[in-house]
Amino acid sequence: MDAKALWQRYQDWLYFHEGLGLYLDISRMRFDDAFVESLQPKFDKAFADMAKLEKGAIANPDENRMVGHYWLRNPDLAPTPELTQEIVQTLEQIEAFAEKVHTGAIHPPKSSRFTDIISIGIGGSALGPQFVAEALAPDFPPLKIHFIDNSDPAGIDRVLSQLQNHLSSTLVLVISKSGGTPEPRNGMIEVKKAYAGQNLEFAKYAIAITGVDSNLDKVAKSENWLARFSMYDWVGGRTSEMSAVGLVPAALQGIDVRAMLDGAKEMDDATRVANLKNNPAALLALAWYFSGNGKGEKDMVVLPYKDSLLLFSRYLQQLVMESLGKEKDLDGKTVYQGIAVYGNKGSTDQHAYVQQLREGVPNFFATLIEVLEDRQGKSIEVDPGVTAGDYLSGFLLGTRQALYENNRDSITVSIPQVNARTVGALIALYERAVGLYASLVNVNAYHQPGVEAGKKAAAVILDLQKRVLEVLQKEQKALSITEVADKAGVADEVEAVYKILRHLHANNRGVVLTGDLAKPGSLTVSLG
Numbered sequence: 320m321d322a323k324a325l326w327q328r329y330q331d332w333l334y335f336h337e338g339l340g341l342y343l344d345i346s347r348m349r350f351d352d353a354f355v356e357s358l359q360p361k362f363d364k365a366f367a368d369m370a371k372l373e374k375g376a377i378a379n380p381d382e383n384r385m386v387g388h389y390w391l392r393n394p395d396l397a398p399t400p401e402l403t404q405e406i407v408q409t410l411e412q413i414e415a416f417a418e419k420v421h422t423g424a425i426h427p428p429k430s431s432r433f434t435d436i437i438s439i440g441i442g443g444s445a446l447g448p449q450f451v452a453e454a455l456a457p458d459f460p461p462l463k464i465h466f467i468d469n470s471d472p473a474g475i476d477r478v479l480s481q482l483q484n485h486l487s488s489t490l491v492l493v494i495s496k497s498g499g500t501p502e503p504r505n506g507m508i509e510v511k512k513a514y515a516g517q518n519l520e521f522a523k524y525a526i527a528i529t530g531v532d533s534n535l536d537k538v539a540k541s542e543n544w545l546a547r548f549s550m551y552d553w554v555g556g557r558t559s560e561m562s563a564v565g566l567v568p569a570a571l572q573g574i575d576v577r578a579m580l581d582g583a584k585e586m587d588d589a590t591r592v593a594n595l596k597n598n599p600a601a602l603l604a605l606a607w608y609f610s611g612n613g614k615g616e617k618d619m620v621v622l623p624y625k626d627s628l629l630l631f632s633r634y635l636q637q638l639v640m641e642s643l644g645k646e647k648d649l650d651g652k653t654v655y656q657g658i659a660v661y662g663n664k665g666s667t668d669q670h671a672y673v674q675q676l677r678e679g680v681p682n683f684f685a686t687l688i689e690v691l692e693d694r695q696g697k698s699i700e701v702d703p704g705v706t707a708g709d710y711l712s713g714f715l716l717g718t719r720q721a722l723y724e725n726n727r728d729s730i731t732v733s734i735p736q737v738n739a740r741t742v743g744a745l746i747a748l749y750e751r752a753v754g755l756y757a758s759l760v761n762v763n764a765y766h767q768p769g770v771e772a773g774k775k776a777a778a779v780i781l782d783l784q785k786r787v788l789e790v791l792q793k794e795q796k797a798l799s800i801t802e803v804a805d806k807a808g809v810a811d812e813v814e815a816v817y818k819i820l821r822h823l824h825a826n827n828r829g830v831v832l833t834g835d836l837a838k839p840g841s842l843t844v845s846l847g
């Protein structure tokens with residue numbers, strides 16, 4: 320396509336949201352009009368599905384749940400007045416709580432102010448809060464947030480050691496919708512122990528954000544924790560940033576949560592429009608479908624050219640991959656759906672993997688996120704008439720063009736600044752695009768059966784560990800790995816038994832492996 324035709328295509332497909340100042344450009348995705356027409360019936364269905372979902376239909380049939388994250392930013396849309404009231408009240412409670420913490424009306428037992436937060440959670444109970452903190456927290460927030468988002472002992476130690484002199488003024492948020500996920504549970508137990516180690520009464524520092532009557536909720540209630548905020552069963556983990564999960568940590572950090580909700584609401588209004596060309600989420604879904612042939616054949620590489628949006632790709636990874644990555648479609652047919660997402664930030668990645676994007680295997684489409692405002696305040700010139708921000712902008716435009724010239728497609732999303740409204744809008748834009756795309760490819764975007772399988776498999780390994788240790792205790796002599804597996808009644812699991820023993824050995828857990836470590840089959844194991 321020549322330059323003139325491309326300029327025309329750019330203008331034909333450019334979406335602009337006036338209120339948000341947000342642009343979406345899908346002109347560098349090479350679909351044609353016939354393709355768009357062919358998808359129209361699928362889009363008609365997707366718009367109708369979405370309208371039903373917003374009205375409270377059971378859109379997650381497996382879990383028999385409504386899907387209501389849209390109501391969080393427009394409570395009047397909730398299907399009952401009780402739900403509307405609950406959403407409004409929770410937001411007011413969150414703001415009132417944050418205000419009391421900021422003024423010191425709520426303070427730790429031994430000092431006048433809380434200074435820090437440890438946020439314990441994983442998946443949707445961490446990724447949104449982490450993305451938003453990185454994007455929006457002020458440079459000197461009223462409370463500085465630290466995350467424990469794994470069951471990694473060294474990671475937990477790192478956070479606790481950084482905070483060891485401030486633990487007495489550190490709030491602990493334990494965030495888990497189910498209230499039974501092992502990683503946050505482990506993190507909570509370790510953090511609780513650290514508080515006890517400094518003679519601090521954990522309950523006076525702890526806040527639970529969880530489903531009503533979950534295990535975590537029961538513990539928080541019985542121990543009389545400082546506060547409890549409820550998660551609704553109609554909000555999925557990966558779409559929970561605008562529920563208490565995201566709003567409590569954001570409000571505590573001094574982030575304008577109302578503006579974030581407003582931005583999301585405004586985007587929700589725009590993406591409710593049942594007209595492909597006037598709906599930015601539908602345009603995104605169209606572009607994804609085109610690129611991957613409706614089968615996720617191409618990966619989504621997300622490149623925000625702004626440091627503060629670094630974690631957007633990680634956030635999107637869960638939102639997109641956990642929602643769309645499904646073996647079966649809604650009719651039970653095996654489809655192996657999904658879109659792989661990765662990314663980091665520009666221009667940094669131009670000195671890492673963009674070489675492959677430009678010249679290597681063409682198995683992706685790029686999403687470039689542009690922020691029009693370079694910084695607040697004036698920039699100095701790094702060359703005559705040129706600022707660092709001009710360079711960043713040049714790198715984005717150059718990469719877009721270089722990719723296109725080599726038949727690599729890209730989408731560009733442009734926002735005027737990174738602020739609470741635009742971040743809320745970006746989250747809402749992608750939530751809706753995922754919902755619409757799921758409908759196009761006929762998968763349930765709101766369950767995660769694959770993750771459950773992984774959780775169960777991990778529980779089996781821990782059970783195996785118990786049985787292996789029982790064998791060693793009973794036998795009280797050196798055994799080969801095969802003998803341990805046989806005696807534990809798990810001959811088929813000999814490799815897992817070996818790996819469990821190797822881990823226990825490496826951590827001085829009373830298990831000694833003797834022999835040639837390069838030949839696991841020759842090792843003997845005993846209790847040391």
Ligand SMILES: O=P(O)(O)OC[C@H]1O[C@](O)(CO)[C@@H](O)[C@@H]1O
Binds near residue numbers: 441494499500
């Ligand atoms: O908030 P919870 O219940 O601890 O779950 C954490 C995450 O685990 C998952 O269920 C599976 O990864 C996610 O959907 C969820 O965000």
